[in-house]
Amino acid sequence: MSVSLILALGLGVLGYVIAPRRAVAAAGGDARKLAALPRQYGLNTLLAVLVPSFAILIAGSLAGAGLYLGWAILIVAFIGFAGSLFNITPDYRARTHAESWIKLILIAASVIAILTTVGIVFSMVFEARNFFSQYDWKDFFLSAEWSPNFRGNSSLGILPLLWGTLYISFIALIFAVPIGLFAAIYLSEYSSRRMRSIAKPAIEILAGIPTIVYGLFALVTVGPFLRDYFAAPMGFGDSASSVMTAGLVMGVMLIPFVSSLSDDIINAVPQTMRDGSLGLGATKSETIRQVVIPAALPGIVGAILLAASRAIGETMIVVLGAGAAARLSLNPFEAMTTVTVKIVSQLTGDTDFASPETLVAFALGMTLFVITLCLNVLALMIVRKYREQYE
Amino acid sequence: MKDTQMTNAKISTKGVQVHYADTHAIKDVSVEIADKTVTAFIGPSGCGKSTFLRCINRMNDTIDSCRVTGDIRIEGEDIYDVKVDPVQLRAKVGMVFQKPNPFPKSIYDNVAYGPKIHGLARNKAELDEIVEKSLRKAALWNEAKDRLLSPGTGLSGGQQQRLCIARAIATAPEILLMDEPCSALDPIATAQVEELIDELQKSFSVVIVTHSMQQAARVSQKTAFFHLGNLVEYGDTDKIFTNPEDPRTESYISGRIG
Amino acid sequence: MTHKSLLTADVRTKKRNAAEARFKAYGLGAIVVAMLALALLLTSVVSTGSSAFKQTYATISVPLTEAKLDKSGTRDLAVMKKVTTIGYTRLLRDGIVTAVEELGLETTLSAKDIGKMLSKEAAATVRNRVLANPEIVGTSVEFKLLTNGRIDGYFKGRVTMESAALDGNTSPEELQLAQQLADAGVFVTTFNWAFLTAPDASDQRPEAAGLGVAILGSLYMMIVVLVLALPIGVAASIYLEEFAPKNRWTDVIEVNISNLAAVPSIVYGILGLAIFINFMKFNQSSPMVGGLVLTLMTLPTIIISTRAALKSVPPSIRDAALGVGASKMQSVFHHVLPLAAPGILTGTIIGLAQALGETAPLLLIGMVAFVREYPAAYSADAGLFGEASTALPVQVFNWTQRADPGFVERASGAIITLLIFLLIMNAIAIFLRRKFERRW
The missing domain is CATH 1.10.3720.10 (MetI-like)
Incomplete structure (x- = not known):
């Protein structure tokens, strides 16, 4: 798993380096003809690789899917890599796309606050239910001993x-x-x-x-x-x-x-x-x-x-x-x-x-x-x- | 100044200076304000007219950095004397503020607040009477008599300001200070309050700060013009507006400064 | 209306002024009570705890008799390890008794009682030295050894002749002898570095207990909290403050965050136990789990202060950036965020300080365990920050649960250490705020 994580990271960095060159080449060597700055193409590819990979990593480890997780990360990373490079044309609005990825990260961060509450409720409801299946709730709430x-x-x-x-x-x-x-x-x-x-x-x-x-x-x-x-x-x-x-x-x-x-x-x-x-x-x-x-x-x-x-x-x-x-x-x-x-x-x-x-x-x-x-x-x-x- | 004016004066000030931390807000102001008249303080904003007004009931005491020197007398008594309790002074010199500021209480309690803290009523009946009389004087009785127990904050802006006037009257002051009482009101409410001021001068000596020259001309008998902390000119309102002595007053009246 | 002079106060005004003075006195009284409580709290902690930073050592020469330590004479470690600390204790006793005799000190104490004046830890110290360096067997070596908790307490004023008379673990005679040994320079009280570096020690040797493992554990957890909570908190704040539409959904998130900031900390401990340990199978007692739990706890604090910092950047800055054609994202990352950075950092440090002092949730995830091994930051078995550890505030709690009164001093000393760390963090926060404070 950590191997595929490192591979995904490498793929992202590679994309960050190649994408700008590809973009400039697509524009016939004149960066001014591009719809976005060259490095924004790089950023877009980097994020297109890393964001889905990490999403899979977190979702997977929460669900406890150990064995195939590494492959899943690799596949998603590659799709992001190839897809974003394939999309590069002089008219491709790389900045807008990169910003959508960033916004997704921001949203994910604010969802953590919700997840914490959900986690709290879950952790307690789950075990408390086990408790009440063994112990009468009336005795718990009403007994003075x-x-x-x-x-x-x-x-x-x-x-x-x-x-x-x-x-x-x-x-x-x-x-x-x-x-x-x-x-x-x-x-x-x-x-x-x-x-x-x-x-x-x-x-x-x-x-x-x-x-x-x-x-x-x-x-x-x-x-x-x-x-x-x-x-x-x-x-x-x-x-x-x-x-x-x-x-x-x-x-x-x-x-x-x-x-x-x-x-x-x-x-x-x-x-x-x-x-x-x-x-x-x-x-x-x-x-x-x-x-x-x-x-x-x-x-x-x-x-x-x-x-x-x-x-x-x-x-x-x-x-x-x-x-x-x-x-x-x-x-x-x-x-x-x-x-x-x-x-x-x-x-x-x-x-x-x-x-x-x-x-x-x-x-x-x-x-x-x-x-x-x-x-x-x-x-x-x-x-x-x-x-x-x-x- | 003539001797007759001296004896008639309700408020007389001599050489009043006010300093804030490092600004000199009022420079050597001497003025005599007569009883049962409306005196208007006018001038461009920041000229010190409100600061000076707040000296008359020592509201400036509540600002830490403010220092007042000079001599302010009400009926010949120095109000900055150490023996004077500002609490007693303010019962005698009521104040109405720029923005209507009714307390978050019922209309009745708003008006009854002053008489209660000063112990002006011996029983509920007397208190009721004071409240009614004050509301009547403030021309609010008819609108408020059926809703005395509803919150004062529920009234319209003009009604709120008249409630604040009623509240000030209720402590039976002799002087009423008004700090731009109409600046937050619409023209209709303003007209009502101005009408009220006209009525009030029969029982009180009213000092009003206003940024509106027209208002000063409408309601006052005497006008004082402040500029940059100086009292530039003081005299009969008619004279100030038609034939000012000082060129600065003239510029202000004609709209060249301010 | 009758004329009332302003120059004389009437009865009613006098009464009202008296009420005013009383009211003011209540206010002042409240502040005095709060200050006194603070002073009392700090004095109590410092007076019981400052002595933990001093320690009495005995410098004695110990005969490392070959017959006792290595009968075979081969210096074979496997054989030498068979000699337990009990064997060493006898040698130590000989050492100290010799020292007493050489000085010509009179005492009615038995050799056994004299030997007891050294810490139980002392034998382990000598044993470790011998095993690390078997060549010294057969010689007499000078050691600087811990004295036992009571003797140490005597030199710090905690144990007195009167209390010793009632104490089964020591006696006035021992204290008298200790005093004589101190006068002769055998017992010396010095600054106790070991308190900050040594690991915890078992119930009967408070004099050997140190904060080394706890400080390391707290450090690891702070690293986890900083690395996770700061970026997540800032990202969440940026979304909520700059991008989120104002609707029901964001309203729920907002109330939720305010509520999370006020949820009892022990509830986070339950969360950590159920989710991270029982469900996700992280190692119990590990700084990783502690760090994760503290991260979740600290996030609301960081989000609230970061949002305040973002809010204080005037909208004109955003307008200016948008006006020259920057995207919303660029205006936030290039202009708003750098301007809000000091505020964010201050909030983060305060959040970290809060996390550093938090105890209750850590009890539930097993950090209250007795740990003597320094945890490694990374190991192949346990992963990153996965080795069992304890933490500063938990160590305090742990020590309060021990029977020996020497641990109260240790607990207070640990609190002084904790408070010093907090003081430093807050000082940095105040410094940052002062240095970068901006008025718009």
């Missing part, structure tokens, strides 16, 4: 995982939304340019820090701190990993997310609106609370939904900060677990793709994907509509 057992007879109810996910996300948002929003308001409405130029990048640094770093922070610093100074003295338990630990750290992670989205949205509220309010003798805070925020509200709601989607899908912070015990409890200082934690724990280590204990991860993944998809699309639609309103 999660106790996988690799010898079989597991209880795989999603409810305690969902509870942990939502509880942690809720705490994270309770923490991040007011702080992020107030930070955005302060930076866009009050702060001096100097302070903005320092504080804004500093907050953005928080956004650039990988989540594993937050996870370690939860594990090493925040967890033990909360346990020693809050949970243990107040009698809430003695676990370092807890809903509170993960929630707070995730909240810190979300601050820059909320604040930069809100900042954009607040800045999109026209200045004339603020002037109108200030001109009536409103103070800045009255203007913000009663005019700017209501005007920006849809956008802010969208931002919060996006933040929620991110919180629900976050993995490393909860893996290291929340614990592994599936539990339905209200005590925020107790260790609980989330959908993402269980996806990781069921799919790492020894996995057996025939057992429901492994396959459940795909059902969990699908649930997670559907929830975040709904939140994302809703949020994107709200934000989009909001932007259009002030454009």
Whole structure:
């Protein structure tokens, strides 16, 4: 296969060299009589060889046709080579044809985005279906017990995982939304340019820090701190990993997310609106609370939904900060677990793709994907509509 | 200047200078504006007339790089005194902007916004009364009375601008500043607003910035002509338009500059 | 109406101004909280991790007794390999005990306990040296060897006399002796290059664990991401921004890309596991699969920033090119793309930085495995980037799961390394943006 790929490549390069000469010869040696520049003839031949070859290569390896793939590539490459050389006449619009090939490449690249989504859906639907053929969907969605057992007879109810996910996300948002929003308001409405130029990048640094770093922070610093100074003295338990630990750290992670989205949205509220309010003798805070925020509200709601989607899908912070015990409890200082934690724990280590204990991860993944998809699309639609309103 | 004018003046300014970061926008402007009259500021664009208008209710405070020096007094009180709260000042000196900018709230709430924040009404009935009175004064009551709770942004451009005027009136100001209030309106809406301005001068002293000389001639009693940050000429509107003293004013009026 | 002076604030205004001040204070408070969180996070990581870049070594002379290492005396490697690290451990013990005696240090420790002060890795180090160079058997050779994690921790302040008293793996006496050996220059704490180059080490020897394999794996993945994501992302952006008709279809692609940017990263891990490993049979744990998964994850980021960069090129440039008879394609490739290049590069670097720090999807494709062999970029069996590897952020996670507290230091040290890489990448992005920023 790699041999025929190299051959196809060689054929393309050969075409790139011969085609211009052939074209000039066809025009009786006068390049000005051609419908396109000589090198555009070369480019056209090169692309006519390579584009179909690569298309076959990708399609073939996706379909798993190993043996004949090499021949197919060679045949297609040769057809492209011969065809494009045969077509050369002085009137042949080589540039237009070459550009069609390029456009095809561009389209193919943008289709990859679609294919990714298709791939995600496929990979999960396929295995999740296997899971539901072995495990009753009612037990999965409605059972409050999660106790996988690799010898079989597991209880795989999603409810305690969902509870942990939502509880942690809720705490994270309770923490991040007011702080992020107030930070955005302060930076866009009050702060001096100097302070903005320092504080804004500093907050953005928080956004650039990988989540594993937050996870370690939860594990090493925040967890033990909360346990020693809050949970243990107040009698809430003695676990370092807890809903509170993960929630707070995730909240810190979300601050820059909320604040930069809100900042954009607040800045999109026209200045004339603020002037109108200030001109009536409103103070800045009255203007913000009663005019700017209501005007920006849809956008802010969208931002919060996006933040929620991110919180629900976050993995490393909860893996290291929340614990592994599936539990339905209200005590925020107790260790609980989330959908993402269980996806990781069921799919790492020894996995057996025939057992429901492994396959459940795909059902969990699908649930997670559907929830975040709904939140994302809703949020994107709200934000989009909001932007259009002030454009 | 004569003494009588001094005592009558609602607003008096002396040697006002305004600097932006590195431009000198207003150069030594002194002017006396009388109560219960319409005063028009005219001049080519960029001449500083809007900047000067925004000094009168300290809206320029909201621009970081803007520095105002000199003396601006309203009823003899220096409005740039450290003891003056711009919030109180702006309740007394209302403003209407170039582009109608109703808040994304109902018509009622738009008008009630000012009285609410300044605490002008003791109860709902009083607030209702203020809203009705303001809308009536702004000649919008008949059109809006049946849809008070629908959003202010749903009105037509001219109606929106009258709503903004009603909103400004509702805080019971003594002075009304208007920054090219008709520039975004069609001729019919413009005529309605101009008619309204005529009405308003009975209760307020109105200062209007306009780029239209015809409008200045139609609505104002006094006119000030600004050019490149200088106050070139100030006097009775009739006189400015028929017999200007300064050659620059004459060039502008006759259309040679601007 | 009664005349109210502007010079005196009324009660209501005072109240409103107080509310204003409070509101402003909340805003400032929010920023302070965010800054504090950042400071706390960085301090926590740096204070636990910076010591990973220092390491305590013991310089001792080890008697490589022929009777123990090569009874046959033939220097035959096959025979010599039969001596395991346990055999070497005894020699090392002799070496260090001799060193203690020669210095005349008083201690109540048994020879066994003194020997334990060296890392378990030390025996392997000596063994490898001997096997690589059998001639040295029979002589005494000076080695620079790792001390064990507790002794190392003592010199970095992590282990104290109090904690040692409660610790089954060490004792205050050992620490006292270690201090004396350090005073005598036998134990020396130096910069730990091995942390950046050595491979991972097993559970009981955190002092030997390094990031070499992880850095290599991350590097391979970044190469894959750069080579795939940049051209595909740019091509897709050019189509969507310059050529695509505005219809339902492109609308779907657009929403789809925005959604992909917000899909939880772990979902990409599931995709990688199901499609690339289970279906397309790529090697598990390989940088190739990791790179492919990260490519798909990074694409939306690159597409979004590239489209913004293309959009910021004013239409007049396109018109000018079309006006002199260039085709649409030529106007894009000759004029628009070069002008948008700095923006595209900045977006790409930020996307790469994001990919470098991503952990969750890599866990699912098996990169959390214990790998001690440096992966080759290409091998005949495994293909391009096909050999098992791990990655920087995954190594961090891996170390957090180990029992020995020495690994917490290693994990934080790995994070410092990761953050330094990210810092460099972002600095380059900022530099590019500053240097080529254009205002139209």
